[in-house]
Amino acid sequence: MFSEQDRDNIAWFWRNYLKSKTPWLFVVLGMITIQGVVYQQFLSLTEDGLRVIFDSGAMSDLIEVCAIVFGLFTTRAIISYLIPRLSVRLASDAVMKLRRDLIDHLMTLDLAFFERTQSGEIILRLVNQAQGLSLFVGQATVNAVRDAATVIIVSGYLIYKSPLLFTAALIILPTILLLLQHVSAKIKEVQATSENAMGAYMTGIDEMSSGMRTVKIAGQEPIERERLVEATKNLRKLSIRLQSAQAVVVPAIDMMAAFVYVLLIGGGGYMVLSGSFGLDGAGIIAYLLGLVLVFDPARSLASFFAKLQANLIILNGVRSLHREKPTIFDRENAHTDFNTDGDIVLENVRFSYDRKHPLFDDLSMRFEGGKVTAIVGATGSGKTTVLSLLTRLYDVEHGQVTIDGTPITDLKIKNWRSSFSVVAQDIVIFNSSLKDNIRYVRPDASDEEVRAAAEAAEIAELMDARGDKPLGPKGSQLSGGQKQRIAIARAFLRASPILLLDEATSALDQKTEDKVKHALNRLSKGKTTLIVAHRLSAITHADWIYVLDAGKVVEQGTHKDLLAQAGLYAGMYGAQKKSYR
Numbered sequence: 001m002f003s004e005q006d007r008d009n010i011a012w013f014w015r016n017y018l019k020s021k022t023p024w025l026f027v028v029l030g031m032i033t034i035q036g037v038v039y040q041q042f043l044s045l046t047e048d049g050l051r052v053i054f055d056s057g058a059m060s061d062l063i064e065v066c067a068i069v070f071g072l073f074t075t076r077a078i079i080s081y082l083i084p085r086l087s088v089r090l091a092s093d094a095v096m097k098l099r100r101d102l103i104d105h106l107m108t109l110d111l112a113f114f115e116r117t118q119s120g121e122i123i124l125r126l127v128n129q130a131q132g133l134s135l136f137v138g139q140a141t142v143n144a145v146r147d148a149a150t151v152i153i154v155s156g157y158l159i160y161k162s163p164l165l166f167t168a169a170l171i172i173l174p175t176i177l178l179l180l181q182h183v184s185a186k187i188k189e190v191q192a193t194s195e196n197a198m199g200a201y202m203t204g205i206d207e208m209s210s211g212m213r214t215v216k217i218a219g220q221e222p223i224e225r226e227r228l229v230e231a232t233k234n235l236r237k238l239s240i241r242l243q244s245a246q247a248v249v250v251p252a253i254d255m256m257a258a259f260v261y262v263l264l265i266g267g268g269g270y271m272v273l274s275g276s277f278g279l280d281g282a283g284i285i286a287y288l289l290g291l292v293l294v295f296d297p298a299r300s301l302a303s304f305f306a307k308l309q310a311n312l313i314i315l316n317g318v319r320s321l322h323r324e325k326p327t328i329f330d331r332e333n334a335h336t337d338f339n340t341d342g343d344i345v346l347e348n349v350r351f352s353y354d355r356k357h358p359l360f361d362d363l364s365m366r367f368e369g370g371k372v373t374a375i376v377g378a379t380g381s382g383k384t385t386v387l388s389l390l391t392r393l394y395d396v397e398h399g400q401v402t403i404d405g406t407p408i409t410d411l412k413i414k415n416w417r418s419s420f421s422v423v424a425q426d427i428v429i430f431n432s433s434l435k436d437n438i439r440y441v442r443p444d445a446s447d448e449e450v451r452a453a454a455e456a457a458e459i460a461e462l463m464d465a466r467g468d469k470p471l472g473p474k475g476s477q478l479s480g481g482q483k484q485r486i487a488i489a490r491a492f493l494r495a496s497p498i499l500l501l502d503e504a505t506s507a508l509d510q511k512t513e514d515k516v517k518h519a520l521n522r523l524s525k526g527k528t529t530l531i532v533a534h535r536l537s538a539i540t541h542a543d544w545i546y547v548l549d550a551g552k553v554v555e556q557g558t559h560k561d562l563l564a565q566a567g568l569y570a571g572m573y574g575a576q577k578k579s580y581r
Ligand SMILES: Nc1ncnc2c1ncn2[C@@H]1O[C@H](COP(=O)(O)OP(=O)(O)OP(=O)(O)O)[C@@H](O)[C@H]1O
Pocket: 115, 353, 354, 359, 377, 378, 379, 380, 381, 382, 383, 384, 385, 386
């Protein structure tokens, strides 16, 4: 019923999220025990009360029994109010910590993880599964512990009263265990499928809403609708299957309980009638009442057990995110200081996104400190990947990348990355004001510094016009060129010693591009600058140019050298010039 992995996951959850609350858990346990004792006392008092009635005893004794029973149940009611207040707080704290840990952990993971994991899967873990666990731990588990305490205490009392009758009642135990074993496997299987389906559904919603422009232009709304509706149908089917698997538990236990009641009325009745078992009418009625008090929580426990199986799958889902390990992290004794003006060198680098097809095999390049180097080449030749290796979004598999002779893997990642200003192809705009979007790369920048950066990137006018108005999800209220100018403004604001420009001005009109380019040229003065561009006219001024083809450097030199070589570069340049005429 519990696999090795389940036990390990529960131990992990306990260690990290509940153990520190042990004193409070004891308080809850104490209150739960009192509730169980209330039931046991109730039984004992009922037996006394019945005896007073059967034996025509004193009315005052009966009143006393009634008063105590009332007092006992009032105590139980007060505790029933206090327990959830405390337990929900404990569970919410645990899940907040779990969510915080998951977020912290996500931040350490490699870019590669996010490129292969569906967004819905991450949302599912952080939102639904964490919430589900909170409810389960805070409510279901506490109720289950209360039920277990009641079962143990009342059963103890029943064993004390008549071991023989209790042993007879245990006849059904093996059947219950077999049933639970069978059901738990089924529940686990359906829950795992449901979780995957829910993750895919969430990813579908994310893709649909962020890709609505393409959906509408391609007229694919019916297909998107169909895709999502199909997913909801699938979820409905799985939810019914799960409920059906869980639903058999309670009625099956009720049937078994009926069997035990009949057995005990018959057997117990016989024991009273024979008079040789020390059991009277009041005793057997109280005994039957006791069994009812045991069966009710036992039935809830069985249904808790069914829910537990589903939650173990959820717990495993959350844990699996924790099991993801980053491959790019700081080495021990990593340096924080390095010469940012030094040459950056790729030495015999091998790298592949997909192990079977290396993109680079023995690639060597040098980016001279303080100079402008350009990388050109056909689409897919690996230009952006070179920039990703420099910024350690990926690590090389073989060879090394160095700055001023120091391998970049010896440097603290935070310090190394902070030496870059980047204008990337995939510009990320947040749904906040334009000003805050520029400030994102340097939160401590003053208003004047943000304005100067916006002016250099020719976006100051728009920044004033929009004021504090958010830019829409993923900057949806901006044009491509406006987004690009925000990215450029960020590079101006950050003003780090190494500048990476990946198709930085490709979305700008000629006039704006000319202005921005002058500003960028000023910014790159004295900085190690790497430019990736398709439009070769944009890089003719570079101190050195690399021409990449299918992951290999096929030509290199200055613009003049390369034209003189009359090779690939000269051909590309000639073709572009012709098309501009
Ligand atoms: N995250 C990734 N996972 C798998 N393959 C990738 C990934 N990113 C890029 N690739 C592949 O690696 C190759 C090089 O991509 P890269 O983006 O470096 O090319 P590029 O020269 O910058 O192209 P472009 O000029 O179109 O921007 C391409 O074949 C691409 O399909």
